[in-house]
Each structure stands twice: as structure tokens, then as C-alpha cells.
Amino acid sequence: MSNRIKSQQDILSKLGIEKLNPMQLEAKVAIESMDNIILLSPTGTGKTLAFLLPLVRELDSDCNEIQNVIIVPSRELAIQIEQVFRDMGTGFKVNAVYGGRSGSKDRLDIKHRPAVLIGTPGRVADHLRREAFKTADIKTLVLDEFDKSLEIGFENEMREILDLLPRTRKKILTSATQGAAIPSFVELTNPVTVDYLDEDISQLAVKMVISPSTDKLDTLLELIAHLENQNGIIFCNFKDSIQRISEYLSEYNVFHGTFHGGMEQGERERTLIKFRNGTHQILLATDLAARGIDVPEINFIIHYHLPNRAEEFTHRNGRTARMNSDGSAYVLHCEQENLPDFIGDLPAEQLMKKPLQERADWSTLFISGGRKDKISKGDIAGLFFKQGDLSKEELGVIELKNDCAFVSVKSNAVDNLLPKVNNTRLKKKKVRITLA
Numbered sequence: 001m002s003n004r005i006k007s008q009q010d011i012l013s014k015l016g017i018e019k020l021n022p023m024q025l026e027a028k029v030a031i032e033s034m035d036n037i038i039l040l041s042p043t044g045t046g047k048t049l050a051f052l053l054p055l056v057r058e059l060d061s062d063c064n065e066i067q068n069v070i071i072v073p074s075r076e077l078a079i080q081i082e083q084v085f086r087d088m089g090t091g092f093k094v095n096a097v098y099g100g101r102s103g104s105k106d107r108l109d110i111k112h113r114p115a116v117l118i119g120t121p122g123r124v125a126d127h128l129r130r131e132a133f134k135t136a137d138i139k140t141l142v143l144d145e146f147d148k149s150l151e152i153g154f155e156n157e158m159r160e161i162l163d164l165l166p167r168t169r170k171k172i173l174t175s176a177t178q179g180a181a182i183p184s185f186v187e188l189t190n191p192v193t194v195d196y197l198d199e200d201i202s203q204l205a206v207k208m209v210i211s212p213s214t215d216k217l218d219t220l221l222e223l224i225a226h227l228e229n230q231n232g233i234i235f236c237n238f239k240d241s242i243q244r245i246s247e248y249l250s251e252y253n254v255f256h257g258t259f260h261g262g263m264e265q266g267e268r269e270r271t272l273i274k275f276r277n278g279t280h281q282i283l284l285a286t287d288l289a290a291r292g293i294d295v296p297e298i299n300f301i302i303h304y305h306l307p308n309r310a311e312e313f314t315h316r317n318g319r320t321a322r323m324n325s326d327g328s329a330y331v332l333h334c335e336q337e338n339l340p341d342f343i344g345d346l347p348a349e350q351l352m353k354k355p356l357q358e359r360a361d362w363s364t365l366f367i368s369g370g371r372k373d374k375i376s377k378g379d380i381a382g383l384f385f386k387q388g389d390l391s392k393e394e395l396g397v398i399e400l401k402n403d404c405a406f407v408s409v410k411s412n413a414v415d416n417l418l419p420k421v422n423n424t425r426l427k428k429k430k431v432r433i434t435l436a
Contacts, residue, residue: 004059004061004090004091004092005088005089005090005091006056006057006059006090008053008057010089011053011056011088011089011090014087014088014089015049015087015088017049020046020049020050020053021045021046022196023041023045023046023047023050023194023196024046024049024050024053026194026196027039027041027047027050027051027054027194028050028053028054030192030194031050031051031054031055031170031172032054032057034192035169035170035171035189036170036171036188036189036190036191036192037170037171037172037173037191037192037193037194038173038174038175038182038188038191038192038193038194038195039051039172039173039174039175039193039194040174040175040176040177040178040193040194040195040196040197041174041176041194041195041196041197042176042196042197042314042318043176043291043314043315043318043319044318044319045196047144047174047176048080048081048084048144049084051142051144051172051174052081052084052085052088055068055116055140055142056088056090056092058139058140059090059092059115059116060137063115063137064113065113065133065134065136065137065138066113066114066115066116066117066133066134066135066137066138067115067116067137067138067139067140068115068116068117068138068139068140068141068142069116069117069118069119069124069138069140069141069142069161069165070116070117070118070119070141070142070144071119071120071121071124071141071142071143071144071149071158071161072118072119072120072144072145072149073120073121073144073145073148073149073151073154073291074120074145074148074288074291075098075099075100075101075120075265075268076268076272076288076289076293076294077144077145077291077293078096078097078098078118078119078120079096079098079269079294080293080294081096081118081144082094082095082096082118083294085116085118092114092115092116093112093113093114093115093116094114094115094116094117094118095109095110095114095116095117095118096117096118096119097109097110097117097118097119097120097123097124097127098119098120098123098265099120099122099123100264100265101123101265106123106127106132107132110127110132110133113133117133121149121154121157121158121161122154122157124157124161125157125158125160125161125164128160128161128164128165129160129164135164135165135166135167136167138165138167138168139167139168139169139170140168140169140170140171140172141161141162141165141168141170141171141172142171142172142173142174143158143171143172143173143174143186144174145174145175145176145291146173146174146175146180146182147175147177147180147311148291150180150181150182150183150186155183158183158185158186159183159185162185162186162187163185171186171187171188171191173186173188173191176197176291176314176315176318177197177311177314177315178195178197204317204320204327204328204329205326205327205328205329206317206328206329206330206331206346207328207329207330207331207346207347207348207349208330208331208333208346208347208348208349209223209330209331209332209333209348209349209351210333210334210335210348211332211333211334212334213334214334214336214337216304216332216334217245217248219332219351220234220245220302220304220332221248221249221252221254221356222351222353223302223330223332223351224249224254224282224356225354225355225356225357226349226351226352226354227299227300228354228357229281229357229359230281230299230300231275231281231282231297231298231299231300232281232282232283232298232299232300232301232302232320233282233283233284233285233289233295233298233300233301233302233316233319233320234282234283234284234285234301234302234304235285235286235287235289235290235301235302235303235304235305235307235316236284236285236286236304236305237286237287237305237307237308238286238305239260239261239262239286241304241305242258242260242284242285242286243258245284245304246258246284249282249284252356253356254282254356254359255279255280255281255282255359255361256280256281256282256283256284257271257272257274257275257279257280257282257283257284258271258283258284258285259271259272259283259284259285259286259288259289259293260285260286260288261286261288270364270406270436271283272293272294272295273364273399273406273436274364274408274436275295276294276295276397276399277362277364277396277397277399277406277407277408278362278396278397278408279362279363279364279408281359283295287307287312287315287316289319290312290315290316290318290319291315291318295319298319298320298327299320299326299327299328300320300327300328300329300330301316301317301319301320301327301328301329301330302329302330302332303316303329303330303331303332304332306331306339306340306343308340309342310340310342313342313343316329317329330349331343331346361410361411361412362396362408362409362410362411363408363409363410363411363414363435364406364407364408364435364436365406365407365408365409365414365417365418365433365434365435365436366404366405366406366432366433366434366435366436367380367404367405367406367407367426367431367432367433368404368431368432368433369403369404369405369426369427369429369431370400370401370402370403370404370405371400371401371402371403372402372403373403373426373427373428373429374427374428375400375405375426375427375429375431376400377398377400379426379427380398380400380405380407380426381395381398383421383424383426384407384409384417384421387420387421387424388417388420388421389416389417389420390409390413390417393410394409394410394413395407395408395409396408396409396410406436414435418433418434418435421433422434
């Protein structure tokens with residue numbers, strides 16, 4: 001593609017961003033001028049854009065091979081960075097590879113070389129092992145959330161990746177926490193550290209909510225009612241607990257989604273889509289959701305269970321009060337529980353007795369066509385308005401994927417809408433439109 005954009009201002013305009021924050025500006029200068037960089041900044045401060053902008057400037061338009069590799073600890077983070085890069089509208093190709101995605105899709109994407117490859121350690125190491133692409137032009141390696149990517153569980157894959165990328169000139173390591181050890185095999189020589197962990201850039205309030213019993217379900221429901229109609233994540237340590245809480249909330253018609261490692265990748269992606277578009281306003285999640293997921297503005301998080309480590313407490317809290325916005329974190333605690341040392345003294349929140357509010361009732365529709373079929377968001381909106389007789393107030397968020405799309409519509413309009421638009425044509429493709 002000849003029409004490639006490298007101008008920072010053009011990219012920021014596409015993203016709807018007026019200017020970079022101080023961390024992003026300092027990181028950009030460091031990345032452009034130095035070879036080894038450690039970027040430390042709280043979750044939600046814009047680290048992804050901080051390293052993508054200078055990387056785009058260094059991409060060679062005449063090179064037809066992979067030039068940058070970004071390693072991430074989770075599938076969700078890979079998908080999120082891929083989407084950010086696409087939204088930048090640079091014209092350069094990007095692809096994400098990760099476990100749970102079919103190898104044939106990987107091979108098809110990599111056959112038409114992306115300029116930037118994003119992936120989890122195991123999947124990237126596998127492609128390197130199979131010599132699926134040349135490595136001679138890969139000059140930059142990013143280890144995003146390196147404190148997780150360099151943990152013992154990933155050590156063999158990470159060591160192999162570093163060994164198989166001998167010509168890497170620049171290494172960028174990012175994290176939202178301090179103190180993670182960097183193994184010697186990374187060969188990070190005289191790194192420059194950009195550290196914004198101590199900057200007071202968020203308006204996070206952390207509070208304690210006391211439950212009179214060890215079974216915290218009734219208190220959790222009171223807290224949800226107290227918080228009224230807001231978006232939030234409830235963190236649990238076990239998927240069995242998530243199932244139990246989910247069943248309880250369903251009894252009270254509290255719309256919510258679940259998110260944990262025991263779910264198939266497709267299920268997890270649909271959960272996040274429904275959370276983003278308002279079908280669900282509450283997410284029950286394990287620490288898998290503490291980092292690297294693309295979700296809307298979060299007003300609150302609740303620690304139904306406390307994590308075992310201070311780092312995970314930090315990452316959970318980092319899901320709210322992002323980029324100078326307000327947010328609250330609540331520790332749900334019964335007096336019989338022991339609090340870990342990293343919690344400290346927290347002010348108690350007195351719950352106001354409020355009825356559960358009826359939340360916005362949205363449903364999510366699946367469309368069996370996407371970008372590769374030349375379908376746009378405007379095409380989908382036009383179909384729903386003209387053929388489906390939907391009003392603007394009844395149409396919500398449209399999320400376009402490569403081979404499909406998801407659309408939120410008011411639930412009370414679904415039964416009338418589906419017969420009018422299902423099995424119809426969008427561009428040249430006949431598409432199925434069903435409840436997701």
C-alpha cells in the first residue's frame with residue numbers, strides 16, 4: 001500500500017486525541033534516540049500509543065518483511081494492540097497471533113507479511129521455530145507487560161524468541177509495576193528508564209466495604225445498588241466463585257458477563273464486546289481482566305476476593321480512574337478475613353440503602369461479514385435504518401472485525417428487526433444476522 005501515514009498529528013487526529021501526555025512525550029523521545037528502553041507507567045496512561053508512535057516512524061515502506069515484533073502475555077492484549085494499530089490508520093499491515101487461534105489463519109496472515117507482528121510467547125516462538133518468516137529485517141522487539149512475559153512459565157519461549165531474533169537492534173520493555181527482574185538472556189545493555197509510576201495522574205479512591213458475613217453476596221448486591229447505573233468489574237480469584245456469583249446476580253436481573261481462563265477464546269472475546277457496547281455493564285472476572293483488555297471507561301472495580309500479590313492489586317485498580325478520570329475501587333471484606341500487608345488502612349464506605357436500578361437494556365447481534373468483505377459501519381447502519389426500520393436511538397455500538405461484525409441494538413427492537421435484515425446482502429455478501 002503506497003498511501004502510508006507516519007505523521008504523528010495525522011495519527012492523533014484519526015484517534016481523536018489532541019496531544020500526547022508527558023509520559024508519552026518522554027517515552028517517544030527515549031525510544032527514538034536510544035536502543036534499550038524500560039517504560040514504567042500505570043495501567044491506562046497510554047503506554048501502547050507511547051511505543052507505537054515512534055515504531056511507526058521507523059517502519060520502512062519499501063520493506064516487505066516483518067520489521068517489528070511485540071510480545072504480550074495474553075491473547076486479549078494482543079488483540080487490543082492490533083486494534084489500536086489499525087485505528088491509527090497508518091496503512092501498514094499488522095497481525096496478531098496467539099494460542100486458541102487457528103494455525104491456518106496465522107499462516108494466511110503471515111504469508112502476506114505484516115510490518116508489525118504481535119503475539120503471545122508460545123505462538124511467536126512456534127512460528128520462529130518453523131521459520132514461518134524471515135527475521136533479518138526485524139530490528140525492534142517490544143516486551144509489553146514484561147513482568148508477566150518474563151515470568152518462569154514463559155521463560156523457555158522467551159529465551160528461544162531472543163535467540164531466534166539475533167539482529168534486533170532496539171528493545172522496549174513496558175510494565176505498570178516496579179521491581180520485576182529482567183533475565184540476563186534479554187541482554188538489555190545500559191537501558192534508559194522512563195518511570196511514571198509515582199506520578200499522581202489518576203483520581204482513584206480505594207475504599208473498604210464491610211460484609212457482616214463470610215458469604216458476601218448480599219453485601220455485593222447492596223454495593224451494586226449503591227453504585228447505581230455504572231460500569232464496573234468485580235474481581236474474583238476462582239472461576240467457580242464467578243459461576244456462583246453469576247447465578248446469584250441473574251436471580252436479581254443484574255445484567256453481567258463472565259470472563260476467566262476456563263472460557264474458550266471466542267467466548268471471552270464476545271464477553272468483552274458485550275461489555276464494550278453496553279449489553280453488560282458489569283463484568284465478573286479473574287485477574288485475566290486486570291491487564292491488557294480493551295474495555296470502556298470503568299467507573300468502579302470491586303475486589304470480591306483480594307489477590308495474593310500487591311502487583312495484581314495494582315493492576316486490578318488500574319482498570320479504573322484511567323487517564324485523569326475519576327474511579328473507585330472497593331475491597332469487599334468480612335471481619336473474619338485476614339487482610340494482606342499491601343492493603344493498608346482504607347476508609348470505610350457506608351452503603352446507602354437503594355433499590356436496584358433498571359439498567360439500559362441492549363442486545364448484541366452477530367453479522368457474518370466484515371472488513372474483508374468490504375463492509376463498513378456505514379453499510380451496517382444503513383441496512384438497519386432503511387431495511388430494518390430502526391431509529392437512531394435504537395442503534396448502539398457497531399464493532400467491525402475482519403470476518404464478522406457485532407452490533408448493539410435496543411432489546412425491545414430485536415424481534416421486529418431480525419426478520420427484516422437476516423439473510424440479506426451487505427455489499428456483495430449475503431449475511432446471517434443473529435443474536436450473539
